[in-house]
Amino acid sequence: xxxxxxxxxxxxxxxxxxxxxxxxxxxxxxxxxxxxxxxxxxxxxxxxxxxxxxxxxxxxxxxxxxxxxxxxxxxxxxxxxxxxxxxxxxxxxxxxxxxxxxxxxxxxxxxxxxxxxxxxxxxxxxxxxxxxxxxxxxxxxxxxxxxxxxxxxxxxxxxxxxxxxxxxxxxxxxxxxxxxxxxxxxxxxxxxxxxxxxxxxxxxxxxxxxxxxxxxxxxxx
Amino acid sequence: xxxxxxxxxxxxxxxxxxxxxxxxxxxxxxxxxxxxxxxxxxxxxxxxxxxxxxxxxxxxxxxxxxxxxxxxxxxxxxxxxxxxxxxxxxxxxxxxxxxxxxxxxxxxxxxxxxxxxxxxxxxxxxxxxxxxxxxxxxxxxxxxxxxxxxxxxxxxxxxxxxxxxxxxxxxxxxxxxxxxxxxxxxxxxxxxxxxxxxxxxxxxxxxxxxxxxxxxxxxxx
Amino acid sequence: xxxxxxxxxxxxxxxxxxxxxxxxxxxxxxxxxxxxxxxxxxxxxxxxxxxxxxxxxxxxxxxxxxxxxxxxxxxxxxxxxxxxxxxxxxxxxxxxxxxxxxxxxxxxxxxxxxxxxxxxxxxxxxxxxxxxxxxxxxxxxxxxxxxxxxxxxxxxxxxxxxxxxxxxxxxxxxxxxxxxxxxxxxxxxxxxxxxxxxxxxxxxxxxxxxxxxxxxxxxxx
Numbered sequence: 071x072x073x074x075x076x077x078x079x080x081x082x083x084x085x086x087x088x089x090x091x092x093x094x095x096x097x098x099x100x101x102x103x104x105x106x107x108x109x110x111x112x113x114x115x116x117x118x119x120x121x122x123x124x125x126x127x128x129x130x131x132x133x134x135x136x137x138x139x140x141x142x143x144x145x146x147x148x149x150x151x152x153x154x155x156x157x158x159x160x161x162x163x164x165x166x167x168x169x170x171x172x173x174x175x176x177x178x179x180x181x182x183x184x185x186x187x188x189x190x191x192x193x194x195x196x197x198x199x200x201x202x203x204x205x206x207x208x209x210x211x212x213x214x215x216x217x218x219x220x221x222x223x224x225x226x227x228x229x230x231x232x233x234x235x236x237x238x239x240x241x242x243x244x245x246x247x248x249x250x251x252x253x254x255x256x257x258x259x260x261x262x263x264x265x266x267x268x269x270x271x272x273x274x275x276x277x278x279x280x281x282x283x284x285x286x287x288x289x290x291x
Numbered sequence: 292x293x294x295x296x297x298x299x300x301x302x303x304x305x306x307x308x309x310x311x312x313x314x315x316x317x318x319x320x321x322x323x324x325x326x327x328x329x330x331x332x333x334x335x336x337x338x339x340x341x342x343x344x345x346x347x348x349x350x351x352x353x354x355x356x357x358x359x360x361x362x363x364x365x366x367x368x369x370x371x372x373x374x375x376x377x378x379x380x381x382x383x384x385x386x387x388x389x390x391x392x393x394x395x396x397x398x399x400x401x402x403x404x405x406x407x408x409x410x411x412x413x414x415x416x417x418x419x420x421x422x423x424x425x426x427x428x429x430x431x432x433x434x435x436x437x438x439x440x441x442x443x444x445x446x447x448x449x450x451x452x453x454x455x456x457x458x459x460x461x462x463x464x465x466x467x468x469x470x471x472x473x474x475x476x477x478x479x480x481x482x483x484x485x486x487x488x489x490x491x492x493x494x495x496x497x498x499x500x501x502x503x504x505x506x507x508x509x510x511x512x
Numbered sequence: 513x514x515x516x517x518x519x520x521x522x523x524x525x526x527x528x529x530x531x532x533x534x535x536x537x538x539x540x541x542x543x544x545x546x547x548x549x550x551x552x553x554x555x556x557x558x559x560x561x562x563x564x565x566x567x568x569x570x571x572x573x574x575x576x577x578x579x580x581x582x583x584x585x586x587x588x589x590x591x592x593x594x595x596x597x598x599x600x601x602x603x604x605x606x607x608x609x610x611x612x613x614x615x616x617x618x619x620x621x622x623x624x625x626x627x628x629x630x631x632x633x634x635x636x637x638x639x640x641x642x643x644x645x646x647x648x649x650x651x652x653x654x655x656x657x658x659x660x661x662x663x664x665x666x667x668x669x670x671x672x673x674x675x676x677x678x679x680x681x682x683x684x685x686x687x688x689x690x691x692x693x694x695x696x697x698x699x700x701x702x703x704x705x706x707x708x709x710x711x712x713x714x715x716x717x718x719x720x721x722x723x724x725x726x727x728x729x730x731x732x733x
Contacts, residue, residue, distance in 0.1 A: 203315055
């Protein structure tokens, strides 16, 4: 009689899923001053990672967009970009790996980046679908000691922002793990199932420090 | 009390699904030298087949792409192509059957080809959706005695490769059966459910021989 | 102990789903001679109907396509069309109701038409999604005494076919009911669930009379 109990609990958790509160970052307009700092749960010192977020923007055409920036004193250690030409990329202190994938838009996209130093395997996920794998920075380690921000690309330590690279739109559910999650886990996350919470960033418990014209809106998933 | 046990095992296998390891072939650039040879589980001597793979590529525009090649001494016995004009086709020793279906892209597509000699019925499947059926090579048999390779189109036995037809991108989960699987089985495979393993090629146990700049990356489904 | 039994039956039906045989009509090329006659289970005398089929075609651009024709001695009583301009329509003996919906293509689409004389409510369904409703021929009755054919548009009783209106591609699973099915039933049918079988046409038991170059291919759903 164990199973019916398990099924019952599963049913309950599914029903309650609609009442999970979530913070959402709204960047209403283009600025060189609005950003949010995210403090990691432990030092960022990575041989592998999965970084996910839900993102929506009306920016399009020839416009760079910074989606995530981790900067130490002298280097961009992990920056995620929409490029001028509409492709998506990430850069680990020098060079970058670029993917010709569908563009983001005004409808929310569940967007992830994965990287594994042991092979260099790099991939994007959009709404649970995986891109091709590219090989990039095999053997590299992402070093600790920097700051993570959403909304601006720092060309120095938390400074020299360029409005033309800023994020405009909505970002939430930013989570990061120090390992590569399986394809099926990322698909589950996209479809709203509960997965192990991020051990670098966990959006449910994160402390956010906002600067400039960013609104933190509370909604329910 | 049999059922709860079965369900319990199903539940366990679902939970563990995230930990199914899979080999992925990454062809990082255009070459006339990189390819992978796949050894079949039994001689290829076929009156029917289903061939499936997961494939992603940034190649587009006017570019042929070889997706699968089975060549005997004098003939291309089963070659699967993206044509110059973006259509998809397969050829059984002379001629080919061509389908105007959506193009592949940088996001992974689950791609299958089916053929049945008794009627000549030929179809493609993309992400579980079936194309129209065309009639091709009714009564034909695909003969044994050749080599199967991924990455290049051999114009002679394992030779005369043309970089302009080579595969660039990612291919995995290449499985082949000596029968036509049902539409619902192919749809299940696309959505990650377990289906009977290929009896010509079984990606879980396959021995791959790589040549040139091909990386075999291990990830988890 | 009720639940396990239900689950057990569900499991059985799922396992068996792969083995449902289905007849498929393949029209390989444009002709003015190939067509299939379908004999209804009872006289067509209708104040309402649901007509569904799975259809795939590579025809596109400026090309009419006849999808279903029910003709009595002097009138086209129920003809379903792709119009020259890519819109879809059906006509009940004079005039027609036209819908600007996505075009069909080489990947199979589950396509339905519904009409109810009491309000004139008319709608299309493509892959389970419902179009807007239009009002057409309120109070009309579709009369008995004609012939239903697939593949050609008869401009007289089973004659005067025009190759430029003929169907080329694949059609199967043509079912018809003398009532309007619910939206959810149509969605279930699209996703392969069992629904009450058609009482005008039931594809599982239908007798097909083929003429010209039409192939009837047997596959499995």
